[in-house]
Amino acid sequence: MNILVCLKQILDPDIPARDFRIDPERREAVRGSADLVTNIFCENALETALQLKDAHDGMITVLSHGSEEAEDVLRKALAMKADEAALVLDDDAAQADPLQAARVLAAAARKLGSFDVIMVGRESGDWGVGQTGGLLAEELGVPFIALVEHLDVDEGKLRIRRQTDTGTEIFEVTPPVVISITNSENNLPRIPKTRDVMKSYRKPLTTIAVADLSLTPSSDSYFRLVEISVPEKETRCELVEGHNLEQRIDAFAHRVAEIANTTR
Amino acid sequence: MMPAEATREIFWNVPFPWLMYVLLVPTVVVGGWGLYRRLRLWRTGGPAMRWDRPKERLALVWRHAVGQGRTLRRAYSSGRASSSSSVFHLLITVGFVVLTMATTVVMLDHDFGTRIMRGGFYLFFQSLTVDLFGALVLVGIGIAMIRRWLQKPSRLVFTDEASAILIAIFVVAASGFLVEGWRIAATHDPWGPWSPIGYLIAQGSLAVAEPSTLTTAHAVVWWGHCVVTFAFLAWAPYTKLAHVVTAPLNIFFANLDGHAASLRPMDFEADDDATLGVDDLTKMTWKDLLDLDSCTECGRCTAACPAHTAGKSLSPRDIVLGLRDLMHDGAETLLAAPQDDTDNAPALPILQQTGALSAESLWQCTTCAACMEVCPVYIEQLPKILDVRRYLTMEEAEMPPSMADAMTSLERRGHPYPGTRLSRIDWTDGLDVPVMSELDDPGEVDVLLWVGCATALIERNHSVVRSLAQLLQHAGVSFAILGREERCNGDAARRMGNEFLFETMARKNQALLERYGVEKIVTPCPHCFNTFKNDYPTVGGDYHVEHHSSFLAKLVDDGRIQSTQAAEHNVTFHDPCYLGRYNREFDAPRQLVQISTHGRTPEMEQSRENSFCCGGGGGLSFTEEPAEQRVNRQRASQALATGASVVGTGCPFCMTMLEDGVAAVTGDLPSDDAAAKIPADSMPADSMPATRMPAKRMIVKDIAELLWDATEASPDT
Structure with missing residues (x-):
């Protein structure tokens, strides 16, 4: 099983709101x-x-589209025991929309070899668009299954379990396929061993300049960013009054109704 | 007829005295082998530099081996001083020293032709003194027997060997008295009364037996005494009594740099394949192995261990004893040619599934160093625990999940608090605190105020650093902070065993500090303080760093801060381990407490170097523990027992651990309001009775808060 995992480096979503x-x-x-x-x-x-590799053997290549700093993401993946890593160097990667990103990743994937499974995350923690996986499958001309939480290999076929709003669906797929992975309690990222972290810095890392992918510049993106802003949050505290609990509950309910009406 | 000069005949009534010399040979050979078999095991250990500063080392041996300094200290158990158990040890040791001197005198006169053993010396020393000190041995053995067989304190290890040692010493001493007494009786020794115990035995025996019977009995018991003593001497090196030799050795080779620097430096560049950390007894240093053979099984370390006291399975004593057994059981493996170190399974694996050497127990250590502080023979338990943690963290990536989260956060965000919504500068709101990156000339700043993650990112501690910053401003100190650029300096990573991460963080911090030309650092966190002071020099960083307690104390001494509105409440001070035990700063914080209050400042039963950990060190403040096994509750109870209404401290971890502990013990909810009003003292300072009533309520305050509240500039009044 030859697996490609696409990794995106993002700004830490856990920074304090103030920062x-x-x-x-x-x-x-x-x-x-x-x-x-x-x-x-x-x-x-x-x-x-x-986990798939641990259970069935295989080869994992990790791929990222980003700036030089994205090397950290790939080194960490190598430390977690990915086998090979490739970075498509693109200083404008942060501005790429899902379609552009998918085209870059598809071109890079073709350049790197042939893969049975290409995995992406459900969505990115910065923009949260969640479309790169599907567009990548389209670019590569292979099937796409989204929101997968588990997969297994069974006689050359993949058994894939995906989450839906109403339950789970099980698919049987013949590779190649692109799947997007959702988080589950079973796929919390492992902590790499320090020995492997140290070794990861000595492993080779393929760097591909985005220009070398000979992508035709296109202006046909479906996606245009018009404006961004940080929503302003206002907090006010109001105390409702009343002589007893009943009155206060009454006053509270009225006030809630009032606010609901004005903001509707 | 009275002989002209007082003395006695050596080997009187002893048949075949030459046989004694013959028996001496197997005694020396067997006993010597007992020591040599230990020595050759130590020699298999890896290198450790312990030959420097010989004068200091000899002084340490003088104080703690000869003078038994640490043995005579009061031992603590569950927060209380236990009855002095060291008296018996002193009696037996001193008694045996004198008895050995007496035997030496006999040897000199008999075998080397001197004529010392006569006259006044014979009477006063060889008879009276030796008799009395022999009696002390019996008294000591009696106390030891009562302890071991009747009182049975839990810190002891109850082995047949230990009981046999007591019986052997008793038999040796008692048979010596019988020999003496029956000689006095049978020879009608005119100097007999100079040996009071022997004389009493003589009188008693003459009342029931004929002198001729006693003469025969003397010869038999003399040989009995000789054989038992020789057998004892030959056997002792195979038992924990070997500490007569190993303890002084171990004290000589003690770590003179204190606990702080006791972690072995690692070289990540040098050897690619060497195992990180220690999971294998064959990878220990010779000093580690000597440690194991020095243990006397006294159990003080385990009695002092806060985790053990709180009911956890961690037991430094059993770690040492477990490793000792592993060393002797695996002697052949140790002595075999060293293996090469590449990806081999450990030859003598240290980690066990359960018990003292299980990962679970080793992760319970708060690195408080109480075990090392109390060990009479200077065994280094803590570095061994951390060496195994290093292995678990770096080679296996196995650690308690909440510690793993903290570690991941350290790697990613430079602080151990995943999910915090606070930024590093939230505490500065409303204060004009200069930030290095915003200054035109950061080099002009005298002092870097290193805030620390636990202070900046735990809301309760904001009031601490605000008080500190305002005190510094009030005193006119030129200082700045790193603000958003500050990153953990690595203590948490190092104590959780991730030396690699520690070094990475240390290098980044050093580069940052160099950029701003930082030379002097003040910090309200003892962990940061210790790391800068003792850990950074080992990775090439050298700063003048002070804990805020000593820095503020100097400002007070210089008159730049004055306490003009000292409070009335009673304050007990909790020594943070990394300030007190690690860096021996006990007085500065107490000085600040003293000037901040007119009230009493009672000490907890365990304070200063005997302080009892808050439970938060070594990464433990990031973990969830079973409620009934929390160290902080133990400490909170001890603080409450003083009757004080405030427990002062100087550490952001102690702050939160103690607040939670007090809340749990008193049933109070922890106060959200950092400037919480101090509860009325459970009793006024002047009427506090000698027997303290436990306080019903208590709040925790940092010394900076106490001092700021007490200064004129504080707006709180």
């Missing part, structure tokens, strides 16, 4: 003192791939 700022001109978040981390759903995907 999160945006640049309205450039329409992007300001890095500030925030750290860059691997998108958590991508880590779930990697963990799923690692």
Whole structure:
């Protein structure tokens, strides 16, 4: 089983609200003192791939589209015991929309070899669009299954369990296939051993300049970012009054109804 | 007829005295082998540098081996001083030293032709003194027997060997008295009364037996005494009594740099394949192995261990004894040629599934160093625990889940609090605190105020650092903070065993501090303080760092801060381990407490170097523990027992651990309001009775808060 896992580096979504700022001109978040981390759903995907490899053998390649700093994401994946890593270097990667990203990833995947399964995270922790996986499948011309929480290999076929709003669906698929992985209690990313972290820095890492992928520049994106802003939150505290509990509950209910009506 | 000069005949009534010299040979050979078989095991250990500063080392041996300094200290158990158990040890040791001197005198006169054993010396020393000190041995053995067989304190290990040792010592001493007494009786020794115990035995025996019978009995018991004593000497090196030799050795080779620097430095560049941490007894240093053979099974370490006291399975004593047994059971493996270190399974694996050497127990250690503080023979338990943690963390990535979360957060965000909504500068709101990156010339700043993760990211501690910053401003100190650029300096990573992460963080921090030309650091966190002071120098960082207690105390001494509105409440001070035991700063915080209040400042039963950990060190503040096994509750109870209404401290971890502990013990909810009003003292300072009534309520305050409340500039009044 030859597996490709796509990893995206994002601004740490766990930074305190106070430290999160945006640049309205450039329409992007300001890095500030925030750290860059691997998108958590991508880590779930990697963990799923690692478990598949542990159970059935295989080869895991990790791929990222990003700036030089995205190397950290790949090194960490190598430390978690991915076998090979490739970085598509693109200083404008942060501005890429899902379609652009999917085209880059598809071109890189073709360049890297042939894969039975290509895994992506459910969505990214920064924009949360959740479309790169589907678009990537389209670009590669293979099936796509979204929100997968578990997969297994059975006589060359993949048994895939995906979450739906009403329950779970089980698919049987013949590779190649693109799947997006959702988080579950079974795919919490493992903590790499320090020995493997140390070794990860000595492993080779393929770097591909985005220009070398000979993508035709296109302006046909379906996706346009118009404006971004941080929603302003206002908190006010009001105390309702009344002589006894009943009156206070009454007053409270009235006030809630009032507010609901004005904001409707 | 009275002989002209007082003395006695050596080997009187002893048949075949030459046989004694013959028996001496197997005694020395067997006993010597007992020691040599230990020595050759130690020699298999890895290198450790313990030959420097010989004068200091000898002084330590003088104080703690000869003078038994630590043995004579009061031992603590469950927060109370236990009855002095060391008296018996002193009696037996001193008694045996004198008895050995007496035997030496006999040897000199008989075998080397001197004529010492006569006259006044014979009467006063060889008879009277030796007799009395022999009696002390019997008294000591009696106390030891009562302890071991009747009182049975739980810190002892109840082995047949230990009982046999007591019986052997008793037989040796008692038979010596019989020999003496029957000689006095049978020879009608005119100097007999100079040996009071022997004389009493002589008189008693003459009342029931003929002198001729006693002469025969003397010869038999003399040989009995000789054989038992020789057998005892030959056997002792195979038992815990070997500590007569190993303890002084171990004290000589003690770690003179204190607990703080006792973690072995690692070189991640040098050897790619060497196992990280220690999971294998064959990878220990010779000093580690000597430690194991020095243990006397006294159990003070386990009695002092806060985790053990709180009911957890951690037991430093059993770690040492477990490793000791592993060493002797695996002697052949140790002595075999060293294996090469690549990916081999451990030859003598240390980790066990259950018990003292299980991962579960080893993760319970708060790294408080109480075990090392009380060990009479200077065994280093803590580095052994941390060496195994290093292995677990770095080679196996196995640690309690909440610690793993903290570690991941450290890696990603430079602090151990995943999910915190606080930023590093939230506490500065409304205060004009300069930030290094916003200054035109950061080099002009005198002092870097290193806030620390636990202070910046735990809301309760904001009031602490606000008080500190305002005190510094009030005193006119030129200082700045790193603000959002500050990152954990690595203590948590190091104590959880991730030395690699520690070094990575240390290097990043050093680069940052270098950029701002930082030379002097003040911090309200003893863990950060210790890391800068003792850990950074081992990875190439050298700063002048002070804990805020000593820095503020100097400002007070210089008159730059004055306490003008000292409060009335009674304050008991809790020594943070990393400030007190690790860095021996006991007085500065107490000085600040003293000037902050007119009330009493009672001490807890365990304070200063005997302080009882809050339970939060070593990464334990990031874990959830079973409620009934929480160390902080034990400590809170001890603080409440003083009757004080405030427990002062100087550590952000102690702060939260003690607040939670007090809340749990008193049933109070922890106060959200950092500036919580101090509850009325459970009794006024001047009427506090000698027997303290436990306080019903108590709040926890940092010394900076206490001092700020007491200064004129504080707006709170």
